[in-house]
Amino acid sequence: MSVVARLFGALLLCALFAAPAHAQQPWGAAFKGQCCYLTLESGEVAGGQYFEFENTGDQTWVQGNLKLGTAGAHDRASAFWHPTWSERIRPAALPVQAVAKGQRARFDFVVQAPTGVGTITTFREHFQLVAELIAWVPGSEVYLDYTVLPSLPPSVGLKTVPPTVNRGGTLEVTADATDNRAVHRVEFSLAGKTFTVYTPERDGRTYKLSVPASEVPAGTHTLIARAVDRVGNFATSAATVSVTLADRDGDGVLEDADCNDFNPAARPGAVDRPDNGVDENCDGTDALPRVDATIANAWEWSSRTTRNTSLKVRGAPAGARLELRCAGRGCPFSVRRFTSKGGTLDLRRQYFRRARFRVGATLEIRILVPGHVAKVARFTMRRGKRPLTGYLCLPPGATKPTRTCA
Numbered sequence: 126m127s128v129v130a131r132l133f134g135a136l137l138l139c140a141l142f143a144a145p146a147h148a149q150q151p152w153g154a155a156f157k158g159q160c161c162y163l164t165l166e167s168g169e170v171a172g173g174q175y176f177e178f179e180n181t182g183d184q185t186w187v188q189g190n191l192k193l194g195t196a197g198a199h200d201r202a203s204a205f206w207h208p209t210w211s212e213r214i215r216p217a218a219l220p221v222q223a224v225a226k227g228q229r230a231r232f233d234f235v236v237q238a239p240t241g242v243g244t245i246t247t248f249r250e251h252f253q254l255v256a257e258l259i260a261w262v263p264g265s266e267v268y269l270d271y272t273v274l275p276s277l278p279p280s281v282g283l284k285t286v287p288p289t290v291n292r293g294g295t296l297e298v299t300a301d302a303t304d305n306r307a308v309h310r311v312e313f314s315l316a317g318k319t320f321t322v323y324t325p326e327r328d329g330r331t332y333k334l335s336v337p338a339s340e341v342p343a344g345t346h347t348l349i350a351r352a353v354d355r356v357g358n359f360a361t362s363a364a365t366v367s368v369t370l371a372d373r374d375g376d377g378v379l380e381d382a383d384c385n386d387f388n389p390a391a392r393p394g395a396v397d398r399p400d401n402g403v404d405e406n407c408d409g410t411d412a413l414p415r416v417d418a419t420i421a422n423a424w425e426w427s428s429r430t431t432r433n434t435s436l437k438v439r440g441a442p443a444g445a446r447l448e449l450r451c452a453g454r455g456c457p458f459s460v461r462r463f464t465s466k467g468g469t470l471d472l473r474r475q476y477f478r479r480a481r482f483r484v485g486a487t488l489e490i491r492i493l494v495p496g497h498v499a500k501v502a503r504f505t506m507r508r509g510k511r512p513l514t515g516y517l518c519l520p521p522g523a524t525k526p527t528r529t530c531a
């Protein structure tokens with residue numbers, strides 16, 4: 126609909142429905158405030174634009190009818206149109222249902238500077254309130270000035286880059302970035318990771334990256350600083366950084382081989398203390414608790430035979446399984462198994478009172494508790510000497526005792 130038609134409609138409505146009995150002003154507004162004059166880069170989007178008015182007319186402004194329109198030439202298609210506008214000629218609509226005489230309304234909108242501006246250009250954008258199909262509201266003529274700069278990429282240069290960083294420390298890098306309008310962000314990328322810095326230091330142009338170096342894998346990396354302006358123009362600068370492995374706990378084992386680089390007691394080769402919740406030897410599990418029983422023994426020997434004079438197991442918990450294995454001449458049996466009732470077990474009195482072990486015979490006592498490393502004592506009979514005695518370990522599920530209990 127043309128301007129003429131709109132105005133004709135407005136006049137007609139005034140004549141038909143709003144004919145005053147005395148001198149009245151149906152449509153009127155008083156300017157109460159507005160946003161800033163902006164400098165923008167060509168193509169830049171800026172929010173926070175607004176005008177505020179008071180309704181000084183007798184007609185209540187109603188949502189859907191009362192809008193902020195482009196003026197200068199009424200219904201001018203604005204070069205600062207943004208997709209949030211309902212039309213190229215309507216930046217904003219009344220944001221509340223109704224504004225009666227004496228009340229205020231604020232019209233917020235977003236603008237986008239025109240693209241393709243080759244030299245610094247100032248635009249004066251005129252606006253006015255309009256009651257659609259009725260009237261342009263007198264007293265609401267306003268404008269904003271925009272200075273639009275050409276779209277030019279920023280400049281960026283890496284300033285301080287440490288040649289080597291340990292992963293136990295902090296990666297600190299600075300870049301100097303400037304733009305004809307404003308730098309939006311600087312993206313620091315290395316080893317497939319990107320760290321974005323939006324806020325410069327106090328000087329407004331130094332962008333500082335400070336992240337734990339452990340965020341970056343060890344190796345020699347190309348570091349790229351990419352400065353981006355508000356319309357997406359960018360520039361880059363590159364440097365090389367070497368990141369080395371850390372030994373944070375100082376146990377001499379670098380983090381790639383240390384299962385816990387924050388605990389010097391844990392490292393490959395350390396002794397794993399059983400059942401303390403710590404995998405000291407880095408084999409992936411805490412060592413199992415061991416059966417804590419004692420096997421007191423005494424012997425008499427000659428050049429041909431060995432006789433047991435005392436063999437007592439103390440501290441085997443009730444329910445522990447005992448296995449006695451005997452091999453060689455003089456053994457009263459090859460295997461005996463029974464379950465401990467706790468307390469002291471006198472094995473000699475029960476099994477070996479009469480035994481005369483020959484040289485080379487072996488007697489093995491296994492004390493097994495579920496979830497524990499079994500205790501194993503092995504006695505090997507010798508000629509004219511007390512038996513060779515060895516204490517061994519047997520992890521759960523294993524069948525052969527081992528000398529080391531790790």
Ligand SMILES: [Ca+2]
Nearest residue numbers: 277278304354
């Ligand atoms: Ca720029």
Ligand SMILES: [Ca+2]
Nearest residue numbers: 372376378383
């Ligand atoms: Ca270490």
Ligand SMILES: [Ca+2]
Nearest residue numbers: 385386388391
């Ligand atoms: Ca360690």
Ligand SMILES: [Ca+2]
Nearest residue numbers: 397398403412
């Ligand atoms: Ca442990």
